[in-house]
Amino acid sequence: MSRTTTKPAKKKYGKLDKKLMFIGILFLMPATILVAFTTIIPVVWNIVLSLCKWNGNGPMEFVGLENFTKLFTDTPTLKTIGNSLFIAGVSTIFTMVLGILLALMIYKTGKKEGAFFRFVFYNPNIMPMTVAGLLFVFVLAPDEGLLNNIFAAMGLESLQHAWLAEPGLVLWTLAIVAGWKGSGCIMMLIYTGVLAIPDSLFESAKLDGANYFKEVRMIILPLIKPTICMVFSMEVMWSFKTYDIVWTMTQGGPGSLSKTAPISMIQQAFTYNKFGYASAIGLVFSVIVLICIGVVRRMLRSETYEY
Amino acid sequence: MSTKVKAVTRRKWTGDRTLTWVIRVILLLLTVVYIYPVIFAALTSFKDLTEFYSDIWALPKQFLYMNYVDAFTTGKIGEYFLNSVIIAVVSLVGIQIISVMASYALTRLRIPHTNIILMVLFALQILPTETIIIPLYVEMSKMGFLHLEYVPIFLAYIGWSIPGSTIILKNFFETVPKELLEAARIDGSGEIKSLFLIVLPLMKSAMCTVAVMNLNFVWGELMWAQITTLLSDKGIPLTVGLLNFKGQISTNWPQLCAAICIVIIPLYIIFICMQKYFIAGMTAGGVKG
Numbered sequence A: 001m002s003r004t005t006t007k008p009a010k011k012k013y014g015k016l017d018k019k020l021m022f023i024g025i026l027f028l029m030p031a032t033i034l035v036a037f038t039t040i041i042p043v044v045w046n047i048v049l050s051l052c053k054w055n056g057n058g059p060m061e062f063v064g065l066e067n068f069t070k071l072f073t074d075t076p077t078l079k080t081i082g083n084s085l086f087i088a089g090v091s092t093i094f095t096m097v098l099g100i101l102l103a104l105m106i107y108k109t110g111k112k113e114g115a116f117f118r119f120v121f122y123n124p125n126i127m128p129m130t131v132a133g134l135l136f137v138f139v140l141a142p143d144e145g146l147l148n149n150i151f152a153a154m155g156l157e158s159l160q161h162a163w164l165a166e167p168g169l170v171l172w173t174l175a176i177v178a179g180w181k182g183s184g185c186i187m188m189l190i191y192t193g194v195l196a197i198p199d200s201l202f203e204s205a206k207l208d209g210a211n212y213f214k215e216v217r218m219i220i221l222p223l224i225k226p227t228i229c230m231v232f233s234m235e236v237m238w239s240f241k242t243y244d245i246v247w248t249m250t251q252g253g254p255g256s257l258s259k260t261a262p263i264s265m266i267q268q269a270f271t272y273n274k275f276g277y278a279s280a281i282g283l284v285f286s287v288i289v290l291i292c293i294g295v296v297r298r299m300l301r302s303e304t305y306e307y
Numbered sequence B: 001m002s003t004k005v006k007a008v009t010r011r012k013w014t015g016d017r018t019l020t021w022v023i024r025v026i027l028l029l030l031t032v033v034y035i036y037p038v039i040f041a042a043l044t045s046f047k048d049l050t051e052f053y054s055d056i057w058a059l060p061k062q063f064l065y066m067n068y069v070d071a072f073t074t075g076k077i078g079e080y081f082l083n084s085v086i087i088a089v090v091s092l093v094g095i096q097i098i099s100v101m102a103s104y105a106l107t108r109l110r111i112p113h114t115n116i117i118l119m120v121l122f123a124l125q126i127l128p129t130e131t132i133i134i135p136l137y138v139e140m141s142k143m144g145f146l147h148l149e150y151v152p153i154f155l156a157y158i159g160w161s162i163p164g165s166t167i168i169l170k171n172f173f174e175t176v177p178k179e180l181l182e183a184a185r186i187d188g189s190g191e192i193k194s195l196f197l198i199v200l201p202l203m204k205s206a207m208c209t210v211a212v213m214n215l216n217f218v219w220g221e222l223m224w225a226q227i228t229t230l231l232s233d234k235g236i237p238l239t240v241g242l243l244n245f246k247g248q249i250s251t252n253w254p255q256l257c258a259a260i261c262i263v264i265i266p267l268y269i270i271f272i273c274m275q276k277y278f279i280a281g282m283t284a285g286g287v288k289g
Helices: A015-050 A066-073 A075-109 A111-126 A129-139 A146-153 A170-195 A199-207 A212-223 A225-239 A243-249 A261-270 A275-300 B002-044 B049-054 B066-073 B077-108 B114-126 B130-142 B151-173 B178-186 B191-202 B204-220 B223-228 B238-249 B253-273 B275-287
Strands: none
Touching (some): A015 A275, A015 B077, A015 B114, A015 B191, A066 A075, A066 A275, A075 A111, A075 A170, A075 A212, A075 A225, A075 A261, A075 A275, A075 B002, A111 A170, A129 A146, A129 A170, A129 B002, A129 B238, A129 B253, A146 B002, A170 A225, A170 A243, A170 B002, A199 A212, A212 A225, A225 A275, A243 A261, A261 B223, B002 B253, B049 B253, B066 B077, B077 B114, B077 B191, B077 B204, B077 B238, B114 B151, B130 B151, B130 B223, B151 B204, B151 B223, B191 B204, B223 B238, B238 B253, B253 B275
């Protein structure tokens, strides 16, 4: 950012500057109040709540770190955090690989077809997660679902599964549906990145006799690396939003096998009235998410090529 | 020399062409994966239950719109839809006005410590909602907002979207030449007047981009909408309503498909009309949490 450019403005406040500043602060007021009300106060209060025992009604009791010690010995809840991480990890990898491949393939097909394919692959992204989830509840239904019927029609009954009810399968299914939905967005972003590469580079590569695989490896991928990095860190952030998809598709079931951290947090708060404990879960989960985002951003900070 | 070049280019050209065809085939196969579920749902929505169970592959025999009527009346999808529209419109207008004002102040009015403010905004938008919603719920219930229809939902949406929108709009504001505003100031135009008459007309595309980005979030949000409507059956938005409907009908798939179609079709129309802003919104809103 332009950290140095603001310095000259600081030297002296003239009369006009003071007036402008006053108006500016007035203009910032509504935003400040709303952000404070909906984000800053809750975040601070969340920390306070996580140190207390409170049933949502009646007096709060300060218990120090008890909620956290309880959380770190509470295997079912830790498992839900693990599930969140699993879904986030698998769906991130799936989305990224699929998105990049789609973008590279669409780039190869040319402009007009490309527009059609881009619309098709972007379409899951238009619908809300809830709708996509319900759609897949239908597609993956054991008896009347589309997928199992396709397998039946092809004579592959052995591949039929109760996709959302089998313990070993449910998390994978959820992650892949989430990835399916996200891939269109990644594809679009990568595609715009590829389009920004000047044609002259490809022409010279063609003259040198490079085929498309070589072009991808030697030109496209190195040049869109910054785009990939940006998209990747965004995707990591999005992929932790596992509430919608899981709640829509399995509600955490079978049993609590696919329960993710946000679901267990909300259940602790609104089903068992343990607001303090729920806040602790939310806090720990958020810290983990922020660490993941930070690690990914740091890992991806690398050199870029000028072109 | 010339013949050699020709030969080389021709061989390469054919190799490249087969590759293009292979890619085309793969893409067409994937197209089926991406679009068939939607088409299948659309076809199913026109069947009745017995017709569906007798042969799930068959095309609908007649144009049965009963499912849509049912979804609208017994499923109350129409009501939920209206609620969602109200929430979306109020949120989008609120977000737009407030973040335009904030970003204008941050770029063009001499606010001290702009960089610190921006860094805070940046940090706020990465914050996962999980750490916010429980205290926010408590806060809203203490202040009595939870009894009001729509209010808790759009207040939160506006508040959460302000940081991201402000950052994006600020980047756009910086492209508006300073001289334009100074000239207006010298001519005696007030700040609000110059904001509305000079800057905003230049920012149409930026505003659309932000609006589309936020619409995407507001329309699809589930967790907060679900919590705030736990205790009432009024003002329920579409996402929550759709799940309620699914709960009522359990495995009446044709009806569910009709409901899904009612939700999806307007979104497709909006997307096709505003395609260019969708893409811009994704790139610009890259960092939005």
